Amino acid sequence: MAGRQIRVNINGTDHQAIVEPRLSLADFLRHELGLTGTHIGCEHGVCGICNVLIDGRSMRSCLLLAVQVDGRSVETVEGLAEGEKLHPIQEAFMDEQGLQCGFCTPGFIMSLKELLDRNPNPSEDEIKDVLGGSICRCTGYAGILRAVQSAVAKMGGGRPSLLD
Ligand code: FES
Ligand code: FES
Missing domain, CATH: 1.10.150.120 ([2Fe-2S]-binding domain)
Known part of the structure; x- marks a missing residue:
């Protein structure tokens, strides 16, 4: 399947990537970017374990596709601490x-x-x-x-x- 290019700001850093259209945002974060702080539980929108912020709104990353965050800002748990100082x-x-x-x-x-x-x-x-x-x-x-x-x-x- 042909990949699609996306541009997304994650925890303040701009990223560009070519992703398969069916790749979930959770898998993109974890497997493509190594941001494994976002966990995956039920994978169908029930448990909330995979919540991340998209343009400041909490959403289930298992229900979103990576292509849907093209042009948006994503915040994951890795973005909260400032160096050694926890949020x-x-x-x-x-x-x-x-x-x-x-x-x-x-x-x-x-x-x-x-x-x-x-x-x-x-x-x-x-x-x-x-x-x-x-x-x-x-x-x-x-x-x-x-x-x-x-x-x-x-x-x-x-x-x-x-x-x-
Ligand atoms: S993994 Fe359960 S809501 Fe996403
Ligand atoms: S599932 Fe273990 S601390 Fe919540």
């Missing part, structure tokens, strides 16, 4: 043990980042709405909720009472 959301997940195996963590972090970039002081309903889009199979969610509380507080919002 506040990453720090919160680490400090509050918001993960066990960590497989789901990039998806939660990216969807939460979209929310907090848009609104640093979201309501509990908005937070729950975002968290409901991702599935964790091992933490029982208490650590994730603590991490979210901490992340919202770190980024300037009030501390939501998600565990009450």
